[in-house]
Amino acid sequence: MLSKKTQYGLKALGYLAEKYGSGPVLIADIAEQKCIPIKFLESILLQLKQHDILESKKGKGGGYYLMQPPKKTSIAQVIRIIGGPIALLPCVSLNFYEKCGDCNEENCGLRKTMAVVRDATLKVLEKKTLCDLVDLSLA
Amino acid sequence: MLSKKTQYGLKALGYLAEKYGSGPVLIADIAEQKCIPIKFLESILLQLKQHDILESKKGKGGGYYLMQPPKKTSIAQVIRIIGGPIALLPCVSLNFYEKCGDCNEENCGLRKTMAVVRDATLKVLEKKTLCDLVDLSLA
DNA sequence: TAATTACTCCATCAATTAAATAGACTATAT
DNA sequence: ATATAGTCTATTTAATTGATGGAGTAATTA
Numbered sequence: 001m002l003s004k005k006t007q008y009g010l011k012a013l014g015y016l017a018e019k020y021g022s023g024p025v026l027i028a029d030i031a032e033q034k035c036i037p038i039k040f041l042e043s044i045l046l047q048l049k050q051h052d053i054l055e056s057k058k059g060k061g062g063g064y065y066l067m068q069p070p071k072k073t074s075i076a077q078v079i080r081i082i083g084g085p086i087a088l089l090p091c092v093s094l095n096f097y098e099k100c101g102d103c104n105e106e107n108c109g110l111r112k113t114m115a116v117v118r119d120a121t122l123k124v125l126e127k128k129t130l131c132d133l134v135d136l137s138l139a
Numbered sequence: 140m141l142s143k144k145t146q147y148g149l150k151a152l153g154y155l156a157e158k159y160g161s162g163p164v165l166i167a168d169i170a171e172q173k174c175i176p177i178k179f180l181e182s183i184l185l186q187l188k189q190h191d192i193l194e195s196k197k198g199k200g201g202g203y204y205l206m207q208p209p210k211k212t213s214i215a216q217v218i219r220i221i222g223g224p225i226a227l228l229p230c231v232s233l234n235f236y237e238k239c240g241d242c243n244e245e246n247c248g249l250r251k252t253m254a255v256v257r258d259a260t261l262k263v264l265e266k267k268t269l270c271d272l273v274d275l276s277l278a
Numbered sequence: 279t280a281a282t283t284a285c286t287c288c289a290t291c292a293a294t295t296a297a298a299t300a301g302a303c304t305a306t307a308t
Numbered sequence: 309a310t311a312t313a314g315t316c317t318a319t320t321t322a323a324t325t326g327a328t329g330g331a332g333t334a335a336t337t338a
Contacts, residue, residue: 045286062335106275196314198314201314
C-alpha cells in the first residue's frame with residue numbers, strides 16, 4: 001500500500017500538472033483543492049523540490065510549479081522519492097537494495113518470484129507519468 | 140514492501156512445500172531452519188490454518204503440514220491472509236476495497252493508474268504457487 | 279527600506295502498526 | 309500418567325506514520 005504521504009504527493013503533482021505553464025501555485029491552494037493537511041503538504045513538496053521534481057518561488061506571486069513538463073516525470077520516480085522502495089522485498093529492490101540475511105539469494109525461490117513481480121510493476125510505473133494523474137473530467 | 144510477518148509466512152510455507160507428503164513438521168523445526176522467532180511463527184501458522192492453508196496435529200509426532208499440494212496455493216492467497224491488500228490503494232483493492240474519500244473515483248487518474256498496476260501484479264502473484272518458493276538448490 | 283507574502287527548516291507529538299515475548303491451557307500418543 | 313506439541317490470550321517494545329507549531333529566510337512591492 002502507498003502511504004498517505006505518497007498519495008498526497010501524487011495528488012498534489014497531478015494538480016500541478018493541470019496547472020503546468022501558468023506560473024507558481026500556492027501550497028495553500030493545493031492543500032485546499034486536494035484535501036491535504038497544509039503543514040504535511042509543505043514537507044512533501046519540499047522533498048520533491050530537493051529531488052528536482054519541483055521548483056519554487058518565494059514572496060508575493062510565489063508558490064510551487066513543475067520543473068519539467070508533466071510527461072517527463074514518471075510515477076515510479078515519485079513513489080521512490082516519497083515512499084521508498086517499489087519492490088516487495090529489500091533484496092530485489094533496484095534502488096534500495098539490502099542484502100537478505102537468512103537466505104542464499106541465488107537459490108531463494110521467494111526472491112525469484114518477487115523479482116518477477118517487481119518487473120511487472122515497474123513496467124507500468126515507469127511508463128506512467130504525471131499526465132496520467134490529471135483529473136479525467138478535465139482532459 | 141511485504142511485512143516481516145508475511146515474509147516469515149512465505150518462507151515457512153516454502154519449507155512445508157519441500158516436506159509435503161512426509162507428515163507433520165514441528166514449529167520448532169521450521170523456526171530453526173528458516174531463522175524465524177518461534178513464538179511469532181506460531182501465530183503465523185495458526186492464522187494460515189484458520190484460513191485452510193495448513194492443517195495441524197497435536198501431541199507426539201504432531202506438527203503442521205499443507206492441507207493441499209503446494210501447487211494449489213497461490214502466493215496471492217498467502218499475502219492476502221497474512222499481509223492484507225495487494226493493491227497500492229484501498230480504492231482499487233479487489234479483496235479489501237475501501238471507498239476513497241476525497242476524489243470522484245470515476246475521474247481519478249491516480250486510481251486508474253493504480254488499477255493497472257494491480258492487474259499487472261496479480262497476474263504474477265495468482266499464477267505463482269508454493270512450488271515456486273521451494274529452495275532452488277533442491278529442485 | 280519597511281511591510282507583506284510565502285516558502286524553509288527544526289522540533290515535537292500522538293496514533294497506529296509491526297515485531298517479539300510470556301505463560302497458561304488443551305489435545306494427543308504411548 | 310506423562311511427555312509432547314499445538315492453541316490462545318495478553319502484554320510489551322520499537323518503529324513508522326501522520327500531523328502540527330513556530331521561528332526563520334528570501335523575494336516582492338510600495
